[in-house]
Amino acid sequence: MQTLQHIPVWVFGLLIGLIALGLLQTRTRHIPKQRLLGINIGLTVFTLVGVVQQWRPTPWLAVGLFSWAATCSLVAWGLGQGAAPAGASYDAVTRRFTVPGSWLPLALFMAIFACKFQVGMLNATAPDQLHSLQAAIGLSALYGLFSGWLNARALRLLKLARTPEPARLMQACSP
Numbered sequence: 001m002q003t004l005q006h007i008p009v010w011v012f013g014l015l016i017g018l019i020a021l022g023l024l025q026t027r028t029r030h031i032p033k034q035r036l037l038g039i040n041i042g043l044t045v046f047t048l049v050g051v052v053q054q055w056r057p058t059p060w061l062a063v064g065l066f067s068w069a070a071t072c073s074l075v076a077w078g079l080g081q082g083a084a085p086a087g088a089s090y091d092a093v094t095r096r097f098t099v100p101g102s103w104l105p106l107a108l109f110m111a112i113f114a115c116k117f118q119v120g121m122l123n124a125t126a127p128d129q130l131h132s133l134q135a136a137i138g139l140s141a142l143y144g145l146f147s148g149w150l151n152a153r154a155l156r157l158l159k160l161a162r163t164p165e166p167a168r169l170m171q172a173c174s175p
Helices: 009-024 033-055 061-080 104-125 133-162 166-173
Strands: 029-032 089-091 096-099
Touching: 009 104, 029 033, 033 061, 033 096, 033 104, 033 133, 061 133, 089 133, 096 133, 104 133
Parallel strands: none
Antiparallel strands: 029 096, 089 096
């Protein structure tokens, strides 16, 4: 109980905000590209800042950044090659994406929060457990995995905007 008293109030606010944002992702939405990318950019920056804050005072910052970037890029590229989620579409007239509801974003938001919370707790209670090259590589890769997974979903959705609609193709081919 005493440990909970030392947790800053803003952490609970962040948790509530992430839960609310994740719950919004569970229903089908019609969103512009900026909002689609905004959440991903925000959470990618959140994990990147976590890597920088954790490893800046150590000799492992460059290794941590490389581990994060490599994992994020590989996961985003690998998972981004698939098809958009079933029920997803892009309306070129309104320039909005129809994004089907999913519980996956909420799960990822909670995983990111839990990971960052645990790292923060370890920094406060047993910092020596985190001061190693293996921790820098592993934790940074984990943050990269989360970011890559979120970004892969956005990449699959963005492909819809580049794919010609069948109706437009048929009109273009008509005499």
